Amino acid sequence: MHAVVFAYHDVGVNCLNALLSAGIQIDLVVTHQDDPNENVWFGSVAKLCADKKISFITPTANELPDLIPKLQALAPDYIFSFYYRYMIPAQILACARIAALNMHGSLLPKYRGRAPVNWAILHGESETGATLHVMEVKPDAGDIVGQAAVPIGPDETATDVFEKVTQAAVEVMEQALPSLIQGKIPRKANELEKGSYFGGRKPADGQIHWKQTAQQVHNLVRAVAPPYPGAFTNHQGKTMIVAKTSLKGPFPADLDLGAVGIQVVDNQVFGICGNRQALEILEWFPASK
Template sequence: MRAVVFAYHNVGVNCLKELLKAGIEIDLVVTHQDDPNENVWFGSVAKLCKENSIPFITPSANELIGLVPQLQALAPDYIFSFYYRYMIPAQILACAKIAALNMHGSLLPKYRGRAPVNWAILHGETETGATLHIMEEKPDAGDIVDQLAVSIGPDETATEVFAKVSDAAVKVIHEVLPALLHGNVPRKPNDLQKGSYFGGRKPADGQIHWDQTAKQVHDLVRAVAPPYPGAFIEHDSKMMIVARTSLKGPFPDKLNLGALGIQVVDNRVFGICGDQQALEILEWLPADK
């Protein structure tokens, strides 16, 4: 079996390794150049390709359509997408002789679109997962090939949950590869009416609003905790990144639960929220640090 792989991030590295272990011939990898303005804390697909003498390219989104003649000539059995950030044109998907498959970081049809792990935490979900599905022109809309759920703990950050999702993605690939190697693609309907699509997030979306409930603020902090851009507030004319919070208490009796915002009591920092509940800020730092 031969494949062309579009890949980036830890999921891209680990799933590509799984394909190589299974003996799939990788004719080409399409990945991204690292953004100098982004905190790159994850594994490098380009480095893995260099180590394994796999040809790779880093085209811009506008250059993808120009790859069609090359991919038609390669005629791969499969096209895989593992956390590749650009929409892949339908003309490219059609170059796969058997199927074009994408790994998505949620339990489809839930949390289609961008930043699925972050959105799931932001909405207080207790589980998410990894789903391998058929790629169509519409994002995350094709039939489901296989998926695996993982839990989301009440205090886990996006980075911690993403590690679980990355492991689940590898397990999904491992489980389904025997069928794929025989040209069989399991599939079940992806009922889009049972889920929602979410767009990308920007650093400005991390602003804390104290009129929200304590749990909503806590979930925001977890969803964007560093190495993501972080939840932030302005305190004493300084922008602060709130990196870790707790809802557990016990909380001091001295707290004024009717006054929203930051309160410092006994050298501990608390945020008073719109439901007149407190959360403790366990870690914060100036944004310029």
Template sequence: MMARAVVFAYHNVGVRCLEVLLAHGVEISLVVTHEDNPNEAIWFDSVAQLASLHDIPVIKPTDPNTDDVLHQIKAAQPDWLFSFYYRHMLKAPLLTVAPRGAYNMHGSLLPKYRGRVPVNWAIIHGEIETGATLHVMNEKPDNGAIIDQQSVPILPNDTAQQVFEKVTTAAELTLYRCLPALLAGTAQRFPQDLSQGGYFGGRKAEDGRIDWAQPAIVIHNLVRAVAPPYPGAHTCIAGQPARILRTLVVSQHLVTTAMPTLYMQDNKLFANCGDGSILRIVELELAGTPLDAAGFMQRFGHTPQTLA
């Protein structure tokens, strides 16, 4: 008998995992996704377009936990319910519709980094690996039993987008590997040790403000965690708003400096951080305009500029 599923999905993880279900012959009776936010940079692929390509019905409710949506899910008669980077929490009435269970793909190695934007948080905390985890879905986010997971490395200069691309592949591999056993009813479940991780909330653009009193490595991790297509790490230079978009840690040794400053040396831009460690500024915008070392020299000469 063919397995039938309702899929809640968005973003690249949603697209790739939906492709995996289709490749395994799962009948998708309904896809639930989001309307794209016009105020958000849409740099990822469209679940709705993929569903349309395969003639799968699509709904885009602002709230999935309504009686109307619940009625539509029940009418779709799913054996399974899957959530792949869908942004809303699903409440108990939805989670109990599918008799063979509800499962979520999360972008971390659970139990670490439960909650929102796990890739960004992992980079901010200097992690050297992350991954994707398929787990049983219940009302409390990201704490159900693990079905399978796949790790990927976080290299020292990886940006959030680069890591997210790896996590997308990890999600695809995880689902592809465990789906046959899941559909056959033979997949193992491994309870999480929740003491080994914690919950993290969403992030706002203002959370990307740089604290120059921090060491260079901490600032570097923030910069790459919020680099475009995310809003970018921001600061003030010469009284004007600036975004630091790419950096390299060149020294963690202390140098004598009265305060954090931006300066040019050997035709490169550097920042002395609050503890005296040094950060190379590879990509910078000042008042919305790119500023390289030559532009810095033309504008400020050899005078170091205070960072605030």
């Protein structure tokens, strides 16, 4: 079996390795150049390809249509997308002889779209996972090929959960590959009406609104904790990144639960929220750092 793979991030690295372990011939990898303005804390698909002597390219989104003749000539059995960030044109998907498949970091149909792990934590979900699905023009809408779930702990950050989702993605690949190698695509309907779609998140979306509940603020902090851009608030004229919080208490008796915002008691920092509950700020630092 031959494949062309669009890949980036840890999921890209690990799922590529799963294909290689299964004996899939990878004719070309399409990946991204790292953004110098982004905190790149994850594995490099380009480095993996260089190490394994796999041909790879890093086109811009506008250059993707130029690949169509090349992919038509390669005529791969499969096209895979593993955390590739650009929308792949339909003409490219059509170059796959058997199917074009994408790995998504949620339990579809929930959390279609961008940043699925971050959104799941933000909404207080207790589980998420990885889903391999057939690619269509509409994002994350094709039939489900395989899924694996992972729990989300009440204090886990997006990085903690993403590590588990990456392992779940490998598990899904290992379960699906025996059928895929035989040219068989397991399919289950992706019931979009039972799910949800979310767009990308910007650093500005990390602003803490203390009128929200303590649980909502805690979830935001977990969802965007470093190495993501971080939740932030203003304190004494400085923008502070709030990196870690706790709801567990006990909390000082002299906290004023009627005054939302930051309160410091005995060198401990607390946030008072709109539901008259406190959370402790365990780690914070100036945004300038």
